Amino acid sequence: MVLWRKKPFVSPTAVITPSSPKIDLRPASPRAARGYASSPACSIYSVCGDEAWISQEDMDHLRQLSEVHHPAPQNGDPYGKGVRLLPPGCKVGRLVGEGAANAVFELVLPDGSYLYHQNSRSLTHLSLADMRCAGLLLRVAKAPIDGDRPRFNYLQQYQYYCTHIKPILGSYILHQELVILRDANLIDPINDFLRAIDHQRDLKFRGTFIEPSEWGFLVEDMQPHDPETTILVEFKPKWLSQSPNAPKNAIRCRQCAKELYSYIVDPQVGKPVPTKAKPCPLMIGNDASNPAFTDSVCRRVPSTDKRRKRLNSTLDVLRNEPAFKTLRLAQEANDHVGPLKADKKDAQFALAMTLRDCTCFAQVLTTPTQQQDSFKPLKIRFGDFDMKMPEFKLTYWRTIEEQLIKGGFYTADMIYCRGQFYRPPTKCYLERGRPTRPMEELEVIHLQEPQQKNGVDSLPPTMKSMTHAIHTDVNLMEKCLEHYKVRKPEGSQKG
Ligand SMILES: O=P(O)(O)O[C@@H]1[C@@H](OP(=O)(O)O)[C@H](OP(=O)(O)O)[C@H](O)[C@H](OP(=O)(O)O)[C@H]1OP(=O)(O)O
Numbered sequence: 001m002v003l004w005r006k007k008p009f010v011s012p013t014a015v016i017t018p019s020s021p022k023i024d025l026r027p028a029s030p031r032a033a034r035g036y037a038s039s040p041a042c043s044i045y046s047v048c049g050d051e052a053w054i055s056q057e058d059m060d061h062l063r064q065l066s067e068v069h070h071p072a073p074q075n076g077d078p079y080g081k082g083v084r085l086l087p088p089g090c091k092v093g094r095l096v097g098e099g100a101a102n103a104v105f106e107l108v109l110p111d112g113s114y115l116y117h118q119n120s121r122s123l124t125h126l127s128l129a130d131m132r133c134a135g136l137l138l139r140v141a142k143a144p145i146d147g148d149r150p151r152f153n154y155l156q157q158y159q160y161y162c163t164h165i166k167p168i169l170g171s172y173i174l175h176q177e178l179v180i181l182r183d184a185n186l187i188d189p190i191n192d193f194l195r196a197i198d199h200q201r202d203l204k205f206r207g208t209f210i211e212p213s214e215w216g217f218l219v220e221d222m223q224p225h226d227p228e229t230t231i232l233v234e235f236k237p238k239w240l241s242q243s244p245n246a247p248k249n250a251i252r253c254r255q256c257a258k259e260l261y262s263y264i265v266d267p268q269v270g271k272p273v274p275t276k277a278k279p280c281p282l283m284i285g286n287d288a289s290n291p292a293f294t295d296s297v298c299r300r301v302p303s304t305d306k307r308r309k310r311l312n313s314t315l316d317v318l319r320n321e322p323a324f325k326t327l328r329l330a331q332e333a334n335d336h337v338g339p340l341k342a343d344k345k346d347a348q349f350a351l352a353m354t355l356r357d358c359t360c361f362a363q364v365l366t367t368p369t370q371q372q373d374s375f376k377p378l379k380i381r382f383g384d385f386d387m388k389m390p391e392f393k394l395t396y397w398r399t400i401e402e403q404l405i406k407g408g409f410y411t412a413d414m415i416y417c418r419g420q421f422y423r424p425p426t427k428c429y430l431e432r433g434r435p436t437r438p439m440e441e442l443e444v445i446h447l448q449e450p451q452q453k454n455g456v457d458s459l460p461p462t463m464k465s466m467t468h469a470i471h472t473d474v475n476l477m478e479k480c481l482e483h484y485k486v487r488k489p490e491g492s493q494k495g
């Protein structure tokens, strides 16, 4: 069972067996002859520096990486020691999941064994199921749809992961390593597979395919090995503290304000209300005790689910995990100024934005076992550290921040639409237990048709509230906000 999964995908198990073309590779190093500890079927390729198939730019990244890892490369780390090379005859199985930029597959070596990561060597005494849990998945890049958008390739991303992310998050980081695909001939078979299951894929990803590349990633498999007792919780923790640019009188954090903004400005039938979309990030990794997190998690599990009570207490434990505090402190340490004042050359700000857009994978027990009677998470890992290019994105980040401030998304107490007041559908930590503002300080988001001029359908005349006119699909918003109707504020009369 997976909760809050961004793009869940369960495909029928299908196995692709690629043909094995002859590719002339440089002789592997003596290390390769010995093979990799956990998988003799997968050799290690030592980059010599003059490979024609590696571009000059990629070679520079590899060189910088080996400098990072020498003179003391970590045990089992591919850099400084070579890169794993997938052999011909590998089988790519289930599509575990896909996003706009990548797709993730199960991978079986030609001899039927799985690949494991560095921490799993000591696990050889474990059962087959437990071994598989310590295994690796294949992550491959998709061909871009919006070709103009600048992207970082896997070598750049891996370098960033090693030099910027790993030192911050240490053992909380999802293990990820480069792998050479050129001998495995997997790209065409993967694309044939994607074509064959296209009708089962998420609508927005249909017709998207893997791009030809010599490089892929092997990533630590976070799928629970026993779905009966363990669930995988997957979500983006986002902005774990308030934006430095938020107004002083904000009653919503950056993320809850952004969720409200997206809900109102881009309304869609069936889009979950912000309270049901994501938990408020201020309730995660926050030292203060806040049982409200349980409330927000509750909504994700049907009330009929027998595990609901137990699951709630499990997730209540999850929010206090030190991993989130580490992530929050890193986000704060790298951004003191917020998008409005950040410089586009500020690499630290870009890092903060990457850390605000990563994914948390947590395996949690739903049933106590003999070995583990509490519901403590079995494993928490952060992944998906996509590099951000401020030269390209700063305008977007600033525009959003300005709209959140000017549109009242941080501060509004109410929404007003065609003579009716509504409670904003958010449940931010900052909204809890705050005193009601006096009438003259109330802030209202006033929803108007795109062609409507300010002033038409105005607020009751006795209300001197600060209003923020937002143009949107008013008919649709009336339906979306149906359950959030409130009486008009005390003291106001209908105009
Ligand atoms: O702007 P946000 O906060 O909505 O975050 C974007 C994400 O939206 P979501 O987490 O669903 O709200 C968005 O996620 P989705 O593609 O919507 O899943 C991207 O991660 C985007 O980053 P990039 O442009 O691909 O580098 C993210 O953009 P930034 O992190 O660069 O702002």
Ligand SMILES: Nc1ncnc2c1ncn2[C@@H]1O[C@H](COP(=O)(O)OP(=O)(O)OP(=O)(O)O)[C@@H](O)[C@H]1O
Pocket (backbone or CB within 6 Å): 005, 006, 007, 008, 096, 097, 098, 099, 100, 101, 102, 103, 104, 137, 139, 174, 219, 220, 221, 222, 223, 234, 359, 361, 383, 384
């Ligand atoms: N290590 C993992 N263990 C289990 N499932 C995973 C793992 N990595 C990715 N997935 C699944 O695959 C999906 C897509 O993977 P990934 O996040 O790498 O794609 P993406 O294109 O970067 O997504 P996005 O555009 O949303 O950032 C994830 O949402 C998740 O469900």
